[in-house]
Amino acid sequence: MAHLDTQPPADETGQVVRLLELLAADAPLSEVAAVDAPSPARELALRIAGAREVHQHREAGLAALLDTARELAAASDPGSVLEAITRRARRLVGTDLAYLTLYDPEAGDTFMRATDGSVSAAFQSVRLALGAGLGGLVASTHKPYWTADYWSDERFRHTSAIDGAVGEEGIIAICGTPLLVESHFVGVLFAANRSSRPFTREEVALLGNLATLAAVTLVQTRALADAEHAHETVRQYADGVEKAAAAHDRFASLVLGGGGVDDLTAGLAELLGGWAVLTDETGARQSGAGPAPEPRPGRRSRGADPVGAFDSLPELATGRLVEHGGVYAVAVTAARERLGTLYVGGVGALSDSEQRTVERAGLVTALVLLFERQAADARQSARNRLVSDLVTRRGSREERLSLARTTGFDPQQPFSLLVLRGDDTAGQRALLISASAATGENALVGSHDGDVVALVPAAHPGPEPRSTSSAPAAAAPSGAAGTDLASDPDALARSVAARIGKRTCVTVAGVGPVSDVDAIEVAHDEAARTVGALIALGHRGQGAAATQLGFAGLIVGSDPDVDDYVRKLLGPLADYDERRGTDLLGTLTAYFAAGGSPRHAAGTLHVHVNTVSQRLERIGALLGESWQSPDHALELQIALRLRALQAPA
Incomplete structure (x- = not known):
């Protein structure tokens, strides 16, 4: 018999090789999609190329944020910080202009403070009341909002002053995200376009990360500017300022060097000379450094851990440092979500600058945890898709095997x-x-x-x-x-x-x-x-x-084992009958059929009632004392019925 040729045509093989060459060369998705290869190979190549572009985009965003952190760290005054923020926002999101408003607690509104790409003087001097326009809505709710067409969007309260300034600037699409430090509102960061432009969730998240970094840096820069103006205070607390600067440099170098929470707790313990422990949102220890008290063995509750004994104190919700029994704690939060708690102990009484160092460590820890969570969520999303493919048999067998083995x-x-x-x-x-x-x-x-x-x-x-x-x-x-x-x-x-x-x-x-x-x-x-x-x-x-x-x-069960079920329940009686030549199984069947009456069962079996009683005692010895309980008796009756159905006709 002639053998069938199972090899693919040479042109299909060449197209598959072409796909592999493009993937190896990091070709863009459009080039991979243009190859007319067999469907399974092409679909898999498109998935790989698409996933790679997503990862590259995410890595580019994180790299840009790190570059922004370096630039902001080099800024010496609030004005240069704000200019760097708007410049970076416009470049990262790729819009026509970016601008930033700051909150004025005395006037109860926000005012334009920095712009990049703006051409209108009226726009550069506008003030936004809380709740007015897109920016006012962001300021009042502390939540991001974005629109592809501001003029037709009815979610925002339009005013003549705001609409006039926006119209003079020619803005159509706007995305705004709040600048928050813990629970304190600082301002709003915007990216805007002069033509209709939808904003993706990734772009909104990137702008939000930049706003978080900017808010922390802005507050730090303001504090540094205030410290420089208060020369006498700086001289009195020279040692504290030196420690704070060292802490700032230490934390910045750790984050920019790719360090994690273990490096942050170790650095904090080294700076203060005591111990530091980070717990997660459930109170379980996530990281620690130094001679911290050990949790009580065999227990995982918060009360069993002397470090987290006051993790639920309401004072922690303020975002400020709390002291209790010689232990200091600060809540680690991001976007008003509690990510954990940072504890410090064995340091005696902390000075003001040392307390700020702990609070700064909490902010940096929140940023690191936020990045780690985003990376973990991306990995889990890929696992979710893979598990769904496996349990639904979506895709070819080879694709499912290959994707599973990559994990x-x-x-x-x-x-x-x-x-x-x-x-x-x-x-x-x-x-x-x-x-x-x-x-x-x-x-x-x-x-x-x-x-x-x-x-x-x-x-x-x-x-x-x-x-x-x-x-x-x-x-x-x-x-x-x-x-x-x-x-x-x-x-x-x-x-x-x-x-x-x-x-x-x-x-x-x-x-x-x-x-x-x-x-x-x-x-x-x-x-x-x-x-x-x-x-x-x-x-x-x-x-x-x-x-x-x-x-x-x-x-x-998808493949019920009836024999095993019957054997497990009735096996002792069947074995006894086979060895002794008795009929305990028949007696049990008659007993249940008679409604649990030994006398009626004896009539069915044509034996004396005492004989039935003796056999029932033997059944109890073989099956256990619980054989007549409702649950056990039901199982026995089902097993007897299945055994009867299995018997040949």
Whole structure:
């Protein structure tokens, strides 16, 4: 028989090679899209090129922000800072002009302070009342607003003074974002265009990051200018100013050098000569340096940690430094969101300049955490798309295998699949973070259809014996010493539910082991049905596999093992009958059919009632004392019925 030629045509191979050459050369997306290659290869190349352009754009934005930080750090007075801010804003967003208004607390409005690209004198001297125009709305709400056509946008209260100045400047599209330092409003930063221009969310976020950096720098520059004018005060606190300058240089160099929160806490502890600890928004320690008090072993609550004992004090909400029992604390916030708390201790009484150093450290820490969160969110978004592709079998098998392996997860090796469903009050982002921590760094965790899905690789091939104990498994991730939970989906589900349940209620269903990328869809469907069954059966907040749900597991399972179910329940009686030649199974069937009456069962079996009683005692000895409880009896009756249906006609 002649062999069929399965090789692709030479021209298709050449187009695929062309795609690879373009990707290797970092060609733009438009060039990759112009190649007429086979559909799967072209689609994958477009996804890779598109993802690369997104990352390049994000990296360019972060690099521009770092360049801005360097330029702002070199500015010596508030005027040069404002000019640098508007110049950078216009360049980063790519608009016709940029401008900045500052808040006047005495007049209760904002006034134009710096512009770049403006040609109208009336526009450069305009004042905006709170709530008037786009800028007034940003100033009154402390939230960003943007519009592609200011004149037709009815969200803003138009006034003759503002509209006249905007019209003279020829502005059509405007984006404004507030300058906030903690909860204090400083002003508004704008980017505007003289033609209709929609603003993307990435551009709004970039302008917001610049505004955050600008606000912090502006306040610092103002403070420095005030200090320079107060010559006598500077002389009295020369040592404090020197420490503050050293702290500023230290923090700036750490951030510009790519340092993280560990470097910031270490630098703060070194500057002040004590210890520093950073906790996250839940009160758990995230970083620490120096001889800080250790948390009490075996407990994770805030009250068990002497460092975070006053994490919930209302004074922290002011954004100022709080002292309690010789420990100083400042809330780490960004965009009015609490990201954590920075603690300092072992330093005695802090001077004013040292207190400002701690507060400055809190601001810088917030900026670093914000950047880290944005990067983590981008990575998680890619994982969410990959998990969704895997559980829906979207794309070719080769594409799914390749994309999964780029994350370090091999879907051709044994793993268990978990579906985690939290309460409506549980945040999806928090549940994703908790699931990643509970399943280990080797797991692939993402969201799909409102649930969190975790693919947890086994430490070695082949399933472990399935646990039948009802006690919760040890709360350890995959690969823990003494057991491989990922090979036992029931134990893994119970372990993950127990770990995350310390913070929030989550129901977990496990399926596995699975060892093929095409089997993920079926495994996910079974796990989703199982988690729904757990909640419907009143087991919210617990974990289990479908095989551990008794007869309910037969309903939700994609491949119900009826033989195993019947054997598990009736095996002791069947073995006894086979060894002794008795008919305990028939007696049990007659007993249930008679409504639990030994006398009526004896009539059906044509034996004495005492014989039935003796057999029932033997059944109790073999099945356990709970065999007549409602739940156990129901399972036994279902097993007897299934056994009868399995019998040949």
